Amino acid sequence: MNVFLRVLPYVRRYPALAFGTLACAVVGTLMVIVFPTVTQYIIDEVIRKNQPQMLLPLVAIGLASFVAQDGLNGIRIILNNSFEQRVIFDLRSELYAHIQLLPLKWFDNRATGDIMTRLIEDVTSVERVLIDGIEQGSVSILQILIVSSVMLAYSWELTLVALLPIPLLAAGALAYTLTARSRYRQHRKAASALNALLHDNIAGIRQIKTYTSEQREHARFDSASEALRQASLIVMRAWAIYNPSMNFLSSVGMLLITGYGAYRVLHSGMELGVLVMFIVFAKLLYDPVGRLHQLNQLFQSGRAAGERVFEILDEPAETDEGAGNSSALVKGEVEYRHVSFSYTEERQILKNISLHARAGEMIALVGTTGAGKSTVINLLTRFYEYGEGDILIDGRSIRDFSRHDLRKSIAMVTQESFLFNGTTAENLRMGKPDATEDEMWQALEAANAAEFIRRMPEGLHSAVGERGIKLSVGEKQRVSIARALLKNPPILILDEATASVDTATERLIQEALDRLMTNRTSFVIAHRLSTVRHADQILVLDRGQIVERGKHAELIDLGGIYARLSRLMEDDASLNEATRD
Numbered sequence: 001m002n003v004f005l006r007v008l009p010y011v012r013r014y015p016a017l018a019f020g021t022l023a024c025a026v027v028g029t030l031m032v033i034v035f036p037t038v039t040q041y042i043i044d045e046v047i048r049k050n051q052p053q054m055l056l057p058l059v060a061i062g063l064a065s066f067v068a069q070d071g072l073n074g075i076r077i078i079l080n081n082s083f084e085q086r087v088i089f090d091l092r093s094e095l096y097a098h099i100q101l102l103p104l105k106w107f108d109n110r111a112t113g114d115i116m117t118r119l120i121e122d123v124t125s126v127e128r129v130l131i132d133g134i135e136q137g138s139v140s141i142l143q144i145l146i147v148s149s150v151m152l153a154y155s156w157e158l159t160l161v162a163l164l165p166i167p168l169l170a171a172g173a174l175a176y177t178l179t180a181r182s183r184y185r186q187h188r189k190a191a192s193a194l195n196a197l198l199h200d201n202i203a204g205i206r207q208i209k210t211y212t213s214e215q216r217e218h219a220r221f222d223s224a225s226e227a228l229r230q231a232s233l234i235v236m237r238a239w240a241i242y243n244p245s246m247n248f249l250s251s252v253g254m255l256l257i258t259g260y261g262a263y264r265v266l267h268s269g270m271e272l273g274v275l276v277m278f279i280v281f282a283k284l285l286y287d288p289v290g291r292l293h294q295l296n297q298l299f300q301s302g303r304a305a306g307e308r309v310f311e312i313l314d315e316p317a318e319t320d321e322g323a324g325n326s327s328a329l330v331k332g333e334v335e336y337r338h339v340s341f342s343y344t345e346e347r348q349i350l351k352n353i354s355l356h357a358r359a360g361e362m363i364a365l366v367g368t369t370g371a372g373k374s375t376v377i378n379l380l381t382r383f384y385e386y387g388e389g390d391i392l393i394d395g396r397s398i399r400d401f402s403r404h405d406l407r408k409s410i411a412m413v414t415q416e417s418f419l420f421n422g423t424t425a426e427n428l429r430m431g432k433p434d435a436t437e438d439e440m441w442q443a444l445e446a447a448n449a450a451e452f453i454r455r456m457p458e459g460l461h462s463a464v465g466e467r468g469i470k471l472s473v474g475e476k477q478r479v480s481i482a483r484a485l486l487k488n489p490p491i492l493i494l495d496e497a498t499a500s501v502d503t504a505t506e507r508l509i510q511e512a513l514d515r516l517m518t519n520r521t522s523f524v525i526a527h528r529l530s531t532v533r534h535a536d537q538i539l540v541l542d543r544g545q546i547v548e549r550g551k552h553a554e555l556i557d558l559g560g561i562y563a564r565l566s567r568l569m570e571d572d573a574s575l576n577e578a579t580r581d
């Protein structure tokens with residue numbers, strides 16, 4: 001994968017900015033030959049041939065060249081910044097868009113901190129390579145060509161002497177480049193690992209505090225930080241050898257010119273002004289060589305970062321191939337036909353699941369932990385793709401719907417209601433982007449959430465904190481019920497909370513849920529007997545298979561797993577009641 005060729009299309013989108021930057025750089029570079037030439041004239045014509053009237057015009061020419069050079073440099077920097085920020089924006093935006101299209105399976109195997117590092121740090125690094133690389137690289141090469149051509153025009157011998165260290169400089173650069181890849185990869189990996197750990201620990205700060213594992217976590221942090229320190233030092237040490245060696249070779253080149261030039265002035269009558277001019281030229285020759293080395297370092301770091309950025313962009317996104325025109329109106333009849341599924345190749349999770357929910361029915365999924373209840377509903381939203389069998393809504397395979405239409409027809413209320421770090425109104429508008437304040441209040445009333453939202457300092461517009469941290473579990477759940485009510489889909493997935501809330505809150509939540517479930521097909525992962533009792537169908541899962549199905553009374557009569565589970569749920573309920581009393 002050639003990282004540079006991959007970034008090029010982003011750069012090509014802004015031809016005017018690219019051209020402007022390069023033009024300023026090239027013209028500015030051409031100006032560099034003015035000063036050495038002026039110096040030579042001042043020494044040989046003004047001083048040695050005693051022509052003082054030429055001094056002022058020559059100084060004016062030098063000044064004009066500096067004004068032009070630095071003026072153009074200023075414009076170049078402005079253009080270049082705006083160019084690079086646009087490219088960074090585009091690349092980041094495309095990367096984010098692509099990340100949103102990746103299947104959940106991809107996220108299961110990634111650390112959030114790693115994704116963040118790629119999106120924020122790596123994108124910047126890869127882009128700088130290209131823009132700075134193209135601009136400074138071409139300017140440096142141009143400067144080397146211009147300066148060496150002018151030098152050649154004056155004296156091929158002196159030019160040859162000046163160029164003597166060039167093969168060694170090239171060999172040094174090559175050696176650095178060939179070994180740099182693994183160093184920079186290691187460095188990016190260590191930075192990512194540290195970010196991932198930090199993200200995880202900040203999200204889990206409550207657990208760290210309750211388990212008083214601050215010291216252990218600090219040690220883990222330091223160990224990741226140490227890995228980054230080592231990786232950074234390896235990069236720096238290589239640079240510490242490479243950069244001074246290259247500078248040394250450049251200085252030797254300058255010395256060779258000065259020595260050989262002085263010899264020519266003494267023995268072959270070369271003008272002193274030409275020698276001084278050559279010394280200035282040699283400086284102008286080796287400066288861009290130094291810049292090319294710096295650029296090489298940037299290139300190697302950008303290449304490692306680019307690999308990480310394009311690795312994400314190359315991940316296949318979820319597609320809607322074969323999706324027809326789905327009608328917006330879904331009645332909500334759901335059917336699973338012999339569905340099997342596995343997250344990984346090693347282990348099959350669901351085996352031959354068949355179920356039929358008529359529109360408006362409530363289906364309760366019960367079973368021991370790990371039986372596969374969440375997996376059954378994960379397939380309905382196409383969070384994961386089932387292998388065998390098919391799932392149909394209103395008689396059509398869910399693969400015939402676009403994911404967008406499919407997910408518009410389903411709302412989910414999970415145990416750990418996730419609210420985004422914004423206001424209640426912003427969270428509610430996820431359900432209906434154009435919801436009016438009245439509609440939001442109606443939904444909050446129906447979800448028994450209006451009262452506590454009204455009490456907040458800015459009501460609907462009060463911030464709820466990260467993951468809704470400023471609200472209680474019961475409050476969060478009711479806001480998420482209001483959000484689902486605003487979405488108003490025909491199908492509902494409900495993962496009943498296992499956490500016990502006080503009786504009054506439980507009643508409020510239950511009322512809200514009853515309103516939410518009315519006239520919708522609902523799949524409820526049930527933990528309470530009161531919920532399952534009312535279900536139109538109860539499906540009992542055991543190790544990925546439906547082992548019992550029917551209504552509460554039928555399953556109790558059967559005397560199987562459900563009868564046992566319901567006794568446990570009953571005990572739980574009475575235990576909760578007893579504790580509350």
Ligand SMILES: Nc1ncnc2c1ncn2[C@@H]1O[C@H](COP(=O)(O)OP(=O)(O)OP(=O)(O)O)[C@@H](O)[C@H]1O
Pocket residue numbers: 108343344349367368369370371372373374375376
């Ligand atoms: N993303 C995943 N990747 C790999 N395996 C998974 C994943 N999610 C769940 N599993 C496995 O699939 C099995 C079924 O999990 P699932 O979450 O569906 O069970 P569940 O019945 O909902 O359990 P619980 O009541 O505890 O939530 C479990 O053994 C679990 O380890």
